[in-house]
Amino acid sequence: MSRLxxxxxxxxxGKTTQARSLADALRAVYLRLDTLEAPFIRMADNNDLKDYGYQAIAHLAGDNxxxxxxxxxxxxxxxxxxxAIFRDLAEKHRARLIQFECVLPDEVEHRRRVEKRGTLNWDEVLAITAYYERWDEHLDGRRNIIVTG
Incomplete structure (x- = not known):
């Protein structure tokens, strides 16, 4: 049985660090949404890309x-x-769905990491926080929490 x-x-x-490490250990296909969307960022309003990026990555995952x-x-x-896109994808392909939510409770460390990377600024991360919906296992499925930091 394949796994998603x-x-x-x-x-x-710390999602990318965790995901890459597991992909390497399992020799799995690794798909990063930021990488998929990067060439298109300059061509469209960032908000326009979000659902298209998720749909595109789901298609690539489905092929694999x-x-x-x-x-x-x-x-x-x-x-x-x-x-739901990923939950439906796993169901469609009869794959086992395993979900992780990475969290970093230490706001000072979180901000330091964001500023060190330089891809987003702290205000942009706070804007994402505003629309980040709290995980609901009834709607979103079971997930494992990884506390980083």
Missing amino acids: IVFAGLPGV LELGRTVIIDAVNPMHHTR
């Missing part, structure tokens, strides 16, 4: 699930409807 492993969480909490591969997705995955 999804890492979610705010920018700077059909081949029986384990797929790891690295994305903020902030809303119930984005989480």
